[in-house]
Amino acid sequence: KSTYRITLLPGDGIGPEISAATVRALEAAGSKFDIAFDISEGLIGGAAIDATGSPWPDETLESCRGADSILLAAIGGPKWDANPRELRPESGLLAMRRDLGLFANLRPAKAVPQLLDASSLKREVIEGVDLMVVRELTGDVYFGEPKGTRREEGTTVAFNNMIYSEPEIERIARVAFDVARQRGKKVCSIDKANVLDVSQLWRDVVTRVRDDEATDIELSHMYVDNAAMQLVRWPKQFDTIVCGNLFGDILSDEASMLVGSLGMLPSASLGDPANPGVFEPIHGSAPDIAGQDIANPLAMILSAAMMCRYDLKHPALADALEAAVEKVLDSGLRTKDIIDPDDPDFSLVGCDEMGRAVAGAL
Amino acid sequence: KSTYRITLLPGDGIGPEISAATVRALEAAGSKFDIAFDISEGLIGGAAIDATGSPWPDETLESCRGADSILLAAIGGPKWDANPRELRPESGLLAMRRDLGLFANLRPAKAVPQLLDASSLKREVIEGVDLMVVRELTGDVYFGEPKGTRREEGTTVAFNNMIYSEPEIERIARVAFDVARQRGKKVCSIDKANVLDVSQLWRDVVTRVRDDEATDIELSHMYVDNAAMQLVRWPKQFDTIVCGNLFGDILSDEASMLVGSLGMLPSASLGDPANPGVFEPIHGSAPDIAGQDIANPLAMILSAAMMCRYDLKHPALADALEAAVEKVLDSGLRTKDIIDPDDPDFSLVGCDEMGRAVAGAL
Ligand SMILES: CC(C)[C@H](C(=O)O)[C@@H](O)C(=O)O
Ligand SMILES: CC(C)[C@H](C(=O)O)[C@@H](O)C(=O)O
Numbered sequence: 085k086s087t088y089r090i091t092l093l094p095g096d097g098i099g100p101e102i103s104a105a106t107v108r109a110l111e112a113a114g115s116k117f118d119i120a121f122d123i124s125e126g127l128i129g130g131a132a133i134d135a136t137g138s139p140w141p142d143e144t145l146e147s148c149r150g151a152d153s154i155l156l157a158a159i160g161g162p163k164w165d166a167n168p169r170e171l172r173p174e175s176g177l178l179a180m181r182r183d184l185g186l187f188a189n190l191r192p193a194k195a196v197p198q199l200l201d202a203s204s205l206k207r208e209v210i211e212g213v214d215l216m217v218v219r220e221l222t223g224d225v226y227f228g229e230p231k232g233t234r235r236e237e238g239t240t241v242a243f244n245n246m247i248y249s250e251p252e253i254e255r256i257a258r259v260a261f262d263v264a265r266q267r268g269k270k271v272c273s274i275d276k277a278n279v280l281d282v283s284q285l286w287r288d289v290v291t292r293v294r295d296d297e298a299t300d301i302e303l304s305h306m307y308v309d310n311a312a313m314q315l316v317r318w319p320k321q322f323d324t325i326v327c328g329n330l331f332g333d334i335l336s337d338e339a340s341m342l343v344g345s346l347g348m349l350p351s352a353s354l355g356d357p358a359n360p361g362v363f364e365p366i367h368g369s370a371p372d373i374a375g376q377d378i379a380n381p382l383a384m385i386l387s388a389a390m391m392c393r394y395d396l397k398h399p400a401l402a403d404a405l406e407a408a409v410e411k412v413l414d415s416g417l418r419t420k421d422i423i424d425p426d427d428p429d430f431s432l433v434g435c436d437e438m439g440r441a442v443a444g445a446l
Numbered sequence: 447k448s449t450y451r452i453t454l455l456p457g458d459g460i461g462p463e464i465s466a467a468t469v470r471a472l473e474a475a476g477s478k479f480d481i482a483f484d485i486s487e488g489l490i491g492g493a494a495i496d497a498t499g500s501p502w503p504d505e506t507l508e509s510c511r512g513a514d515s516i517l518l519a520a521i522g523g524p525k526w527d528a529n530p531r532e533l534r535p536e537s538g539l540l541a542m543r544r545d546l547g548l549f550a551n552l553r554p555a556k557a558v559p560q561l562l563d564a565s566s567l568k569r570e571v572i573e574g575v576d577l578m579v580v581r582e583l584t585g586d587v588y589f590g591e592p593k594g595t596r597r598e599e600g601t602t603v604a605f606n607n608m609i610y611s612e613p614e615i616e617r618i619a620r621v622a623f624d625v626a627r628q629r630g631k632k633v634c635s636i637d638k639a640n641v642l643d644v645s646q647l648w649r650d651v652v653t654r655v656r657d658d659e660a661t662d663i664e665l666s667h668m669y670v671d672n673a674a675m676q677l678v679r680w681p682k683q684f685d686t687i688v689c690g691n692l693f694g695d696i697l698s699d700e701a702s703m704l705v706g707s708l709g710m711l712p713s714a715s716l717g718d719p720a721n722p723g724v725f726e727p728i729h730g731s732a733p734d735i736a737g738q739d740i741a742n743p744l745a746m747i748l749s750a751a752m753m754c755r756y757d758l759k760h761p762a763l764a765d766a767l768e769a770a771v772e773k774v775l776d777s778g779l780r781t782k783d784i785i786d787p788d789d790p791d792f793s794l795v796g797c798d799e800m801g802r803a804v805a806g807a808l
Contacts (some may be wrong), residue, residue, distance in 0.1 A: 174640045204571040204679055225587075225608055231643050239612045242647035246587055247605035249598070276692070278536045281593050285604035312696045313703035316678065317566055330638075334674045334696060341675035 087120040088396055091151040091360075093144070096130040096173060097369025098379035098435070099157030105381035105439025106155065110388045112443035113405050117398070124151070128180065129159030129173035129369075139176025145183055153395035154184075154362045157384055158369035181221050185355035186362055187252070188259040189219040189332065190390075193319075193339035196348050198413045199422055203344025205316075213343055215322040216267060218260040219332025221353055223252045226329045246282050248328065253289040259354070260290075260326035261298035268323035270302045274311045274331050286328060308335070315339055340366055347380035347421045350387035352394050363391040377434040380419035382409055385442055408445040417441050449482040450758055453513040453722070455506070458492040458535060459731025460741035460797070461519030467743035467801025468517065472750045474805035475767050479760070486513070490542065491521030491535035491731075501538025507545055515757035516546075516724045519746055520731035543583050547717035548724055549614070550621040551581040551694065552752075555681075555701035558710050560775040561784055565706025567678075575705055577684040578629060580622040581694025583715055585614045588691045608644050610690065615651040621716070622652075622688035623660035630685035632664045636673045636693050648690060670697070677701055702728055709742035709783045712749035714756050725753040739796040742781035744771055747804055770807040779803050 094103040114121055126144035133139050148154050159173040169175060195213040203210045228245030264271045273290045275283035287305055294303040308331045319342055327335060340349050346367045354361040365383030373379055393402035418430045419438055456465040476483055488506035495501050510516050521535040531537060557575040565572045590607030626633045635652045637645035649667055656665040670693045681704050689697060702711050708729045716723040727745030735741060755764035780792045781800055
């Protein structure tokens with residue numbers, strides 16, 4: 085019987101509820117394959133600020149470093165919004181990415197057949213959408229120096245440096261080509277090379293890596309403004325999209341909303357393959373519904389499936405979890421966010437019951 | 447009889463065709479009100495590169511400075527894409543904005559009742575959408591210094607400075623509040639203040655201008671990634687959106703695509719009220735269909751209407767042009783980009799005929 089060490093970061097808002105449901109489903113899947121999970125909880129975000137004064141305590145970093153993989157629920161809430169930036173939950177997230185070297189964020193946006201009608205886009209535009217945004221996660225204007233605020237000619241100016249180095253671009257390009265190789269073998273790289281020097285380097289390096297190392301992949305380039313349009317117009321044109329941290333933040337969220345089921349979408353943040361990755365739902369901590377047992381745990385359960393596939397290298401475990409989610413959806417169970425109240429074929433369940441249902445389907 | 451001096455910049459691709467159709471419509475509208483237009487053509491973009499070696503020749507700048515207003519069609523094309531950045535058509539556009547001090551770009555995204563089905567979004571999501579993106583146009587990472595490329599520890603890094611000063615933010619905030627006052631009195635300001643210093647200054651200054659000068663306006667703030675989602679989810683929640691140059695580039699294009707009629711959307715770029723503004727369709731130069739008389743001139747005709755309203759201060763002229771476009775659409779005339787080939791109620795017309803029809807409807 086093998087055991088995986090998981091650090092679980094429940095975070096804020098609905099985080100603890102969906103974590104509990106996810107652990108239940110994960111353990112049920114594990115027992116099918118004679119696998120045990122040794123789960124330690126760590127503090128991050130608002131919960132960590134309240135308990136320790138820091139959104140990213142050293143003990144959490146240590147626990148993560150010692151783990152095979154990391155499951156994160158969600159962070160943030162109005163309680164901490166007025167704090168100075170370094171004492172906000174988001175800063176914990178950014179510090180985590182930096183300290184764990186998580187330079188690659190994989191954000192699938194896949195239409196869920198059972199939930200097509202939840203999209204604001206027409207069915208024929210959404211049906212069959214299956215794209216992956218590969219977002220660089222530790223560089224760009226998020227971390228660039230110099231940055232700050234200064235007085236200049238009697239007024240204040242504030243600035244951040246949008247910066248990339250060749251090696252940073254090379255490694256994320258390689259991830260994108262590897263991902264595309266498992267998918268449709270097409271990468272569309274996003275930039276603003278008609279205006280920005282940093283984008284011109286991005287485009288040059290991505291092109292070179294393709295020509296040197298990935299000639300089996302079809303590479304195209306698109307300006308970020310056009311990409312924001314094309315995602316709305318015809319998302320099926322995309323297979324794998326690679327972008328810098330800021331453009332990836334915007335476009336991956338836009339792509340998620342297209343498919344209309346935010347409560348269903350997982351993500352993976354990866355670095356050096358020898359280190360643990362972080363797997364988390366893309367939705368937020370939804371403080372307005374926290375503690376009411378109405379949150380949807382499926383995105384976090386699907387994040388656990390991604391963890392099994394990418395970090396634990398146990399595709400059968402991942403498949404089992406994904407199949408269980410599918411089965412539960414087919415059986416008509418729906419949490420509040422994905423139910424169609426006019427359709428009598430569905431039954432409304434809470435977060436806990438949804439977790440039990442997935443565990444039961446395993 | 448009053449005369450307005452207009453500098454017309456036909457640019458590249460379909461630019462000359464839609465310019466001809468627009469001039470025809472504008473002159474027809476003028477003659478209704480006993481107004482004459484003294485129109486001088488200027489070179490910009492690829493056409494200017496070919497003729498003078500510069501995408502923004504001095505003569506064009508002089509002509510613009512002497513005009514009451516400026517009408518621009520579209521620039522760019524594959525012919526110049528491999529040029530170094532300063533010899534690309536886009537650089538002419540950026541230089542124009544800088545030299546004419548056009549710091550405010552107004553980008554309406556309004557659902558056209560006759561064209562609702564062209565959107566990839568569901569009818570109920572799009573019907574009634576009427577929002578305005580106010581984009582800052584002469585600052586941000588587009589123009590920030592320092593920028594460039596350098597060698598560092600044996601590798602290349604490239605960077606651009608995302609920077610705003612207080613006065614730059616103040617003046618665009620004022621434009622947004624003025625615009626909102628003519629509309630729904632609601633402004634949503636977009637930033638990434640949870641990560642960027644420059645966004646924190648943006649948020650602080652926009653808030654202060656609101657509190658000092660525009661207490662009749664309801665101001666909210668939204669992170670750019672969330673805005674990219676909310677535009678897809680429920681665009682009707684927005685009235686006026688204000689953002690920096692880069693976020694505005696992305697979100698205004700996304701918003702345009704939502705309403706599904708790119709060929710119908712105008713824009714205005716304004717600076718000091720004493721100086722001429724630039725009015726242009728938001729679509730590109732469409733080199734693939736240039737010279738075939740199939741382009742849609744309506745967005746440029748509606749840009750001319752915006753010009754009459756904002757620069758020539760002649761709202762009746764603007765209303766007349768807009769009403770004529772409406773009438774022509776109601777009569778069933780459609781250019782190729784907006785026709786529904788399965789609907790027998792429409793008749794396909796070319797660019798020239800569409801221009802004549804609008805002129806005739808006046
Ligand atoms: C909370 C914020 C700092 C974060 C980001 O911008 O990276 C979030 O939007 C995300 O995409 O994970
Ligand atoms: C062509 C390009 C430089 C320009 C911009 O990014 O401003 C265009 O996308 C626009 O929005 O007018």
